[in-house]
Amino acid sequence: MKTVQRADVDTFTAIAHPVRRQLLDLLANNEQSVSELASQFEVTRPAISQHLKVLLDAGLVSEQRHGRERIYSLKPAPLRELDAWLEAYRHLWEEWLDRLDEYLQELQTKETEHDED
Amino acid sequence: MKTVQRADVDTFTAIAHPVRRQLLDLLANNEQSVSELASQFEVTRPAISQHLKVLLDAGLVSEQRHGRERIYSLKPAPLRELDAWLEAYRHLWEEWLDRLDEYLQELQTKETEHDED
């Protein structure tokens, strides 16, 4: 099967830019045209077009032509790769929080002791 | 309280580079010195040092000096920000997968019908 050949941008790179994350956030609510999207940013429409291309190449959005408009919508599937990568760390930060918690409790105990002096 | 002032690198940028992700992956197993880490990459040690600085600035690793060695270890806490961002999308890709599943089943049904011709 051969779909339209695209540049194959990796997910991590795609979401690295704040504008692109905000684009995804906007599209998470509802699909929108390019101008509609662009109107919500400071940068020019071509800049948004370019960001959308990156997202398209990463498979994070799809476009649908309606007359002279192009409606972009979110395709969240590639984000699962990110989630999978994170998975390996999840238990680690939970451990980390537990240790922090222990430490804080210890600290509080010591302060109480100090108050009793 | 004033810790050492750092450049404040954002988490998304920090994990955008494959070498930096691999560094985190290595440190997830056990803390290691710079040379130890560098030996596992193609690029030179200074390059690894620079990547480690980015991770340090992002708060994703910490260093501990032991004689002339610096032992780096993982500090997974900032990854929670990523997890939080992803959270908003999790139900979306689940929906997406459900729809994909429905579509595939529908496809299979049609193929079976076709076989029966």
Added chain:
DNA sequence: TTGACAGGTAAGCCATTGCTAACGTATAAT
């Protein structure tokens, strides 16, 4: 058919990134 609008794309610019080679500075070993 002519004009307006949506939006992709190219050119050019500047800032940033990622790398290496070279150097500097602490600590450890002889």
Added chain:
DNA sequence: ATTATACGTTAGCAATGGCTTACCTGTCAA
């Protein structure tokens, strides 16, 4: 005291990224 080791840092380079302006194409409206 000298030398070796571990590592950060700097300078310089090529490549990339992100932006704008200008331009081009396709569609809708008058």
